[in-house]
Structures are given as C-alpha cells and as structure tokens.
Amino acid sequence: MKDIFVLMEHRRGEMRDVSVEMLCGAAKLGGTVVAVLLGKDVDAFAEKAAGYADKVLYVNDPLFENYNSEAYQKALSALIKEHGPGLLLIGNTAQGVDLAPALAVELGASLVTDITALEMDGDKPKPTRTFYGGKLDAHFAMKDADLYILTVREATFTAEEPSKSGEIVKVDNPVTEDISYRKFVEYVEPEVGEVDITQSAMLVGVGRGIREDKNLPVVEELAQALGADLAASRAVVDAGWLPADRQVGISGKTVKPKLYLAVGISGAFQHVTGMKGSEVIVAINKDPDAPIFGIADYGIVDDLFKVVPKLTEKIKELKGA
Amino acid sequence: MCAEEIGFVEKYDLLGCIQCGRCTGGCPVALRTDLRVRCFMYDTQNEERLEELSEKPEIWDCTTCYTCAARCPKGLEPLEVLIGLRSLQIEEGRVQPTVRDALESIFKDGNPWGSPRAKRLDWTADLEVEALEPEAEETTDVLLFVCCTDAYDPRVMKVAQALVKVLKAAGVDFGLIGEEESCCGSEVRRLGEEGLFEMCDEENVELLNSFNVNRIVTVSPHCYNTLKKEYHGLKHPVLHYTELVAELLEEGKLQLSKEIAKVITYHDPCFLGKQNGIYDEPRYIITRIPGVEFREFDRCRERSLCCEGGGGKMWVESESKAERLAEIRVEDAKEMGAEVIAVACPFCLLTLEDATKVKGVEEEMRVADILELLAEAL
Ligand SMILES: Cc1cc2nc3c(=O)[nH]c(=O)nc-3n(C[C@H](O)[C@H](O)[C@H](O)COP(=O)(O)OP(=O)(O)OC[C@H]3O[C@@H](n4cnc5c(N)ncnc54)[C@H](O)[C@@H]3O)c2cc1C
Numbered sequence: 001m002k003d004i005f006v007l008m009e010h011r012r013g014e015m016r017d018v019s020v021e022m023l024c025g026a027a028k029l030g031g032t033v034v035a036v037l038l039g040k041d042v043d044a045f046a047e048k049a050a051g052y053a054d055k056v057l058y059v060n061d062p063l064f065e066n067y068n069s070e071a072y073q074k075a076l077s078a079l080i081k082e083h084g085p086g087l088l089l090i091g092n093t094a095q096g097v098d099l100a101p102a103l104a105v106e107l108g109a110s111l112v113t114d115i116t117a118l119e120m121d122g123d124k125p126k127p128t129r130t131f132y133g134g135k136l137d138a139h140f141a142m143k144d145a146d147l148y149i150l151t152v153r154e155a156t157f158t159a160e161e162p163s164k165s166g167e168i169v170k171v172d173n174p175v176t177e178d179i180s181y182r183k184f185v186e187y188v189e190p191e192v193g194e195v196d197i198t199q200s201a202m203l204v205g206v207g208r209g210i211r212e213d214k215n216l217p218v219v220e221e222l223a224q225a226l227g228a229d230l231a232a233s234r235a236v237v238d239a240g241w242l243p244a245d246r247q248v249g250i251s252g253k254t255v256k257p258k259l260y261l262a263v264g265i266s267g268a269f270q271h272v273t274g275m276k277g278s279e280v281i282v283a284i285n286k287d288p289d290a291p292i293f294g295i296a297d298y299g300i301v302d303d304l305f306k307v308v309p310k311l312t313e314k315i316k317e318l319k320g321a
Numbered sequence: 322m323c324a325e326e327i328g329f330v331e332k333y334d335l336l337g338c339i340q341c342g343r344c345t346g347g348c349p350v351a352l353r354t355d356l357r358v359r360c361f362m363y364d365t366q367n368e369e370r371l372e373e374l375s376e377k378p379e380i381w382d383c384t385t386c387y388t389c390a391a392r393c394p395k396g397l398e399p400l401e402v403l404i405g406l407r408s409l410q411i412e413e414g415r416v417q418p419t420v421r422d423a424l425e426s427i428f429k430d431g432n433p434w435g436s437p438r439a440k441r442l443d444w445t446a447d448l449e450v451e452a453l454e455p456e457a458e459e460t461t462d463v464l465l466f467v468c469c470t471d472a473y474d475p476r477v478m479k480v481a482q483a484l485v486k487v488l489k490a491a492g493v494d495f496g497l498i499g500e501e502e503s504c505c506g507s508e509v510r511r512l513g514e515e516g517l518f519e520m521c522d523e524e525n526v527e528l529l530n531s532f533n534v535n536r537i538v539t540v541s542p543h544c545y546n547t548l549k550k551e552y553h554g555l556k557h558p559v560l561h562y563t564e565l566v567a568e569l570l571e572e573g574k575l576q577l578s579k580e581i582a583k584v585i586t587y588h589d590p591c592f593l594g595k596q597n598g599i600y601d602e603p604r605y606i607i608t609r610i611p612g613v614e615f616r617e618f619d620r621c622r623e624r625s626l627c628c629e630g631g632g633g634k635m636w637v638e639s640e641s642k643a644e645r646l647a648e649i650r651v652e653d654a655k656e657m658g659a660e661v662i663a664v665a666c667p668f669c670l671l672t673l674e675d676a677t678k679v680k681g682v683e684e685e686m687r688v689a690d691i692l693e694l695l696a697e698a699l
Binding site: 208234235238239240244247250251252253254268269270273276291294 | 418419422423434435436473474475476477634635636637638640642645671675678679
C-alpha cells in the first residue's frame with residue numbers, strides 16, 4: 001500500500017483539531033502515515049504530529065508563515081511528485097476547500113470533498129458524504145487515479161492519545177519561484193457582537209420580560225453556559241438593549257437552531273413566524289396564557305429571574321461534570 | 322434590465338413634476354427616515370442613474386400610504402416611482418431574506434407567513450361558517466375575503482371571528498372561499514414583485530368570478546383596495562366591511578344593545594381613507610355603539626398619520642432609531658384622553674397595539690378593531 005499524506009493545518013500559533021483527527025483516522029487505514037507540515041518555526045507542531053505519524057515532512061520557511069494557497073499548492077505538488085503517496089487528506093476547512101480542488105486539477109488526482117466517513121478498498125478510498133442537510137448519505141466510487149485527495153469534515157475521525165514517535169524529516173522548501181498571484185495581507189478580526197444568528201446552533205431569545213437592559217447579564221450568562229448566542233424580539237431591539245441584527249421575526253431574521261430558548265417573549269405571530277422552524281423550542285414565561293406556549297416543546301411558567309439563574313447553574317454543573 | 326425598456330420618465334410622467342416638494346413635505350416617514358421622495362422624482366429622470374438609485378436603502382422606507390400622491394398638485398404618484406425602483410432590485414434578485422421568504426411563501430402557499438394552506442381556516446374553529454361551492458345555483462349575498470393576517474395571526478384572527486359574529490347577528494347570507502383563498506397580492510405589488518402580482522390578479526379573479534354571489538366584502542382595506550382598483554376583470558362589486566356594517570346599522574338589521582362606556586378615537590387606515598375616501602362609515606358605526614364618547618385625532622381623515630404597517634413594511638425595518646409613527650399616534654391618543662383606539666385594518670391593529678406596549682400604556686389604552694367593539698356591543 002502506498003503512503004498516506006496528511007496535511008497539518010495551523011493558524012496563528014494553533015494547530016487545528018482536524019489535523020490530529022485525520023492522523024488518527026489514517027493510522028487505521030493501514031500503510032505509512034506521513035504528516036506534512038508547512039510553516040515557519042513550528043517545531044512544536046512537528047513534534048506533536050510525530051506522536052501520531054510514522055513520519056513528519058517538515059518544511060520550515062518564512063514563505064509558510066501564513067497560509068497562502070499558491071505557495072501551499074506548489075510545495076505540496078512538489079512533495080507529492082517526489083514521494084508518490086496514494087492518498088492525501090486535507091481538512092475540510094476554509095483553507096482545505098481553497099487548496100484541494102486546485103491541487104487535484106494540477107495533479108490529475110481524484111477528489112471528493114467534505115467526507116464524513118471513509119473505508120478503503122486496497123489503495124482506493126470509498127468515502128461517504130452527506131446531502132440534504134444530513135438526511136442522505138452518498139457513497140462515492142472514485143475514478144481511478146494515482147493520487148486520491150479527500151477533504152475531511154471535522155470530527156469524522158476521533159482524536160486519540162499519541163502512540164507513535166515518527167521521524168521528523170526537515171525538508172528544504174521545494175518552492176523556488178516567486179509567489180506572485182496571491183499575497184497574505186492581514187487577518188481581519190470580526191467585530192465583537194457581529195454574530196450571524198441564522199447560523200447559530202443554539203439561541204437564547206430575549207423578550208421584553210427582562211424589563212431593563214441592566215438585567216441582560218442574567219440571560220447572557222445562560223447563553224454562555226449553553227454555548228448559545230443571544231437573539232431578541234423586536235421589543236428588545238426597539239428599546240436598544242440588543243442590536244438590530246439579533247432580531248428574530250418577520251422583519252428580522254428567520255432562524256432554525258437546534259434549540260431556541262425563549263425567555264420573557266410573549267410569542268407574537270410576528271416573532272413566532274421567524275423561529276417556528278427551530279428543532280426544539282423551550283419557553284420561560286410567567287404568563288401561562290402566553291401564546292409562546294402554543295408552539296413550545298417545553299415550557300416553564302414562572303418568573304424568569306427565578307428560573308434562569310437556577311437553569312444556568314444547573315447547566316454549568318452538568319457541563320462541569 | 323436596461324433603462325430604455327423601463328422608461329421611468331414616461332411611465333411615471335416625471336417631466337410633469339414641478340419639484341414643489343409637497344410630496345416630501347407631507348410624507349409621514351420623512352419624519353423619521355432619510356427618504357426624500359421629491360429627490361427621487363427628480364433623480365429618476367436620468368435613466369442612467371436608475372440602478373444606482375434603486376440601491377438606496379430608503380426606497381424601502383416608503384409605506385405606500387399615498388399622502389404624496391394625494392397632495393401632488395400635478396396629480397402624479399411619487400410612491401409609484403419608489404415601487405418601480407424596488408422592482409429593479411427584485412428583478413435582480415437583490416432582496417432582503419425576509420421579503421424573499423414572504424414572496425416565496427405567497428407563491429407556494431398563498432400567504433406570506435410560511436404557513437400551510439391547510440391551516441387557512443383554523444381561525445373559524447367552532448364558528449360554523451360555510452365555504453361556498455363554486456358555480457352554485459343559488460346566489461349568496463356576501464362572499465367574505467379574509468386577509469392572510471386575519472387568517473393566520475392569532476391576535477388578528479379575533480377580528481375575523483368578530484366579523485362572523487356580527488354578520489350572523491344581522492342575519493346576513495354569507496360564505497367563505499375556503500382553503501383555496503390566497504393572498505390578494507397588495508403587498509406583493511408594493512414590494513415591486515410585478516410578476517407575482519399578475520399571478521395573484523389572474524388566479525384570484527378567476528377564483529372569485531367562479532362564485533355566485535352579489536358582492537365581495539373584505540376585512541382588510543389592503544385587500545379591498547387591490548380587489549377593487551388593481552384587479553382586472555373582477556365581476557362582483559367589492560366592499561370594505563365598514564361599508565356593509567354601516568348599511569346593516571342604517572337598515573336596522575344590526576342591533577347594538579350593550580354599552581361600551583369609553584372614550585374612543587378612530588385611526589383612519591391609509592388604504593381605506595386617503596386611498597378610497599371611506600371616512601364616514603367607520604365613524605358612523607363607532608358612534609352607534611351605546612355609551613361611546615367619540616373624539617377625533619387632530620391628524621384625522623385625509624391628514625391621518627400613517628401607522629407604517631403597509632407597503633411591505635411588515636418585512637422591512639427602517640434603519641431609523643427615531644420613534645415609530647405608531648408610537649406618536651399612541652401618544653396623541655393618550656393626550657386627548659382616549660381609552661380605546663379603534664381601527665379598521667389588521668396592520669394598523671398590529672402596529673398600534675405594539676406601540677402601546679412600547680409606550681408602556683397597554684394597561685390603560687386598548688387598541689381594537691371596530692369589529693371587536695361591535696361584537697362586544699351586540
Ligand atoms: C409590522 C410589524 C413587524 C414586527 N416584526 C417583528 C419581528 O420581526 N420580530 C419580533 O419579535 N416582533 C415583531 N413585531 C412585534 C410583535 O408584534 C410583538 O410586539 C413583539 O414580538 C413582542 O415582543 P416581546 O414578546 O418581547 O414582548 P411582550 O409581548 O411584551 O411580551 C413580554 C412577555 O414577557 C413575559 N414576562 C414579563 N415579565 C416576566 C418575568 N419576570 N418572567 C417571565 N416572563 C415575564 C410576559 O408574560 C410577556 O409574555 C412586529 C410588529 C409589527 C407591527
């Protein structure tokens with residue numbers, strides 16, 4: 001069996017979890033696992049990778065201080081041509097989906113992106129990826145090629161304890177020509193508070209029931225404990241307690257999180273229209289006749305200032321355990 | 322689309338504009354947003370600028386209340402220019418997700434709320450109302466055309482339910498369309514989705530013409546305006562419920578016996594008042610309720626202040642942080658000592674009721690549709 005290359009992804013001093021996950025997954029496929037690390041003075045990452053790989057190819061060069069698809073593509077294609085691996089795994093991340101297709105075209109490799117499971121048939125992978133928001137699994141038969149490239153979704157493989165001590169091979173930078181088409185400019189930090197609530201997996205919706213903005217920390221703590229983002233009714237946005245991009249409803253945003261926890265929201269039709277597609281709806285409201293209970297899966301009829309702190313505490317306790 | 326095809330100058334008679342500024346002067350949203358409709362009357366004469374102008378966010382601030390047109394000394398309709406600009410955006414698919422979802426839902430399910438057609442009659446619950454059969458032998462007097470907001474919003478449903486009670490009390494022979502009832506398309510046209518509006522027009526006219534009825538009565542002034550003035554080939558006369566109820570009271574068919582001892586004012590909906598001249602019937606009805614002390618807003622009848630509920634504003638928020646017009650309205654009502662603001666439109670009901678909560682006066686000031694008051698006075 002030919003070698004398996006796994007590209008180590010790192011950014012601003014941190015290695016992505018998916019890199020280690022891929023090394024652990026690759027180790028189960030049989031064959032030699034080679035971690036490929038491009039970077040500038042990232043010896044620590046080389047050592048970490050060595051704990052999971054049979055060999056680490058480490059190119060230490062200022063060119064790789066920041067990710068640049070052009071530089072990465074040139075370096076990888078040179079290394080692949082030299083070592084001839086049969087499979088290359090790349091994380092299905094912003095970097096990975098930027099790099100993999102171009103590399104596949106250049107090398108005439110067979111490519112499947114965003115895989116969620118993997119089996120092997122000799123040297124040939126049989127990957128799975130999902131469709132229709134996870135409702136369907138598609139099993140792929142890949143076109144024969146000398147090299148197969150897969151981009152791997154996070155958590156497809158499980159990271160385990162390090163069990164190897166691969167050799168770290170320092171390689172000279174194979175890229176000699178200029179990188180002219182793409183240039184790293186700067187990292188742009190998203191502004192704090194700029195959350196796209198339509199993408200949040202969990203939302204705590206805040207309504208007029210919280211009475212004043214100085215009570216916001218009560219729900220903020222709950223959201224933080226849950227790992228949820230804050231959303232709001234129009235009443236709360238109009239009062240200026242939360243920014244307009246948090247408004248859920250007919251004139252705000254339509255959200256479909258896994259969990260929508262409505263706190264002190266009456267459940268006006270204009271609000272409900274924007275969140276009724278949520279998977280699970282929980283409502284906390286002191287008025288048993290509040291319309292929100294009409295669509296909630298679970299409801300707590302009580303004063304939110306009593307319930308929410310207790311709930312926060314309980315969630316912290318469970319998460320801590 | 323290129324400018325020549327659109328021909329804004331001809332379509333909206335832009336060269337007739339004398340830039341007097343009465344449109345902007347009267348525009349209620351100019352009180353709180355950057356919209357200056359006079360500028361658009363001038364700037365859109367340069368057809369090369371249409372694309373750029375259509376990208377200005379303030380074109381979505383217009384509530385299509387019609388004050389600009391009502392006051393134009395040259396008989397132009399400045400609001401239509403803004404709708405025309407919205408169309409350019411819609412055609413390019415550049416539209417807010419909320420608007421897109423509402424339009425898609427109207428196309429698919431006949432209502433803008435993403436609710437299934439099968440729930441269209443949920444509001445009738447245990448009221449025992451009949452859906453009419455198309456092409457029936459016998460003529461029914463009244464076909465009720467129920468607005469999507471009345472049919473689906475639990476708050477507003479109460480208005481349609483009250484109408485049924487009132488009509489039954491007066492012994493009116495009436496029926497509903499049933500689940501086949503679809504959005505009238507008033508908001509669709511005002512959001513600039515001309516193609517979808519044509520579909521609403523065609524399909525609804527065909528459906529409505531298939532019923533053997535004397536007249537159509539709408540709950541919402543928006544449906545009323547559209548059915549009456551914007552549809553093509555509708556063979557039945559169209560009334561707003563205030564016209565029918567006034568008639569029933571006058572003929573003595575509807576008796577009101579219970580007192581409502583409250584100070585009541587009336588907020589003129591733009592689509593009933595300014596756009597259709599129905600000012601007297603609502604006032605006639607309210608003052609027939611025993612015990613009512615009626616007071617007028619200073620800004621009433623053709624000068625009535627728009628509530629900002631129409632013209633697609635359900636789905637588009639203005640960036641302005643200034644007080645909403647509905648809040649101004651509630652304050653005015655409070656100042657004159659009104660205990661109830663009576664309305665005759667689902668959008669006015671929603672915006673004004675919301676404003677009483679924002680102002681924290683929901684305990685002492687009630688917003689109610691005339692029909693709800695009538696049902697209580699039976
Ligand atoms: C054109 C238009 C567009 C609109 N668009 C939107 C929109 O996009 N999104 C939106 O959200 N709204 C929208 N609205 C407003 C909507 O109609 C409602 O007024 C609004 O959603 C109400 O917000 P709320 O539930 O926070 O406040 P309220 O309706 O005032 O409800 C507050 C709730 O908190 C409860 N409560 C109070 N104190 C406590 C306590 N101590 N513990 C527990 N519960 C408590 C009360 O029982 C009550 O049910 C729109 C309205 C109009 C007219």
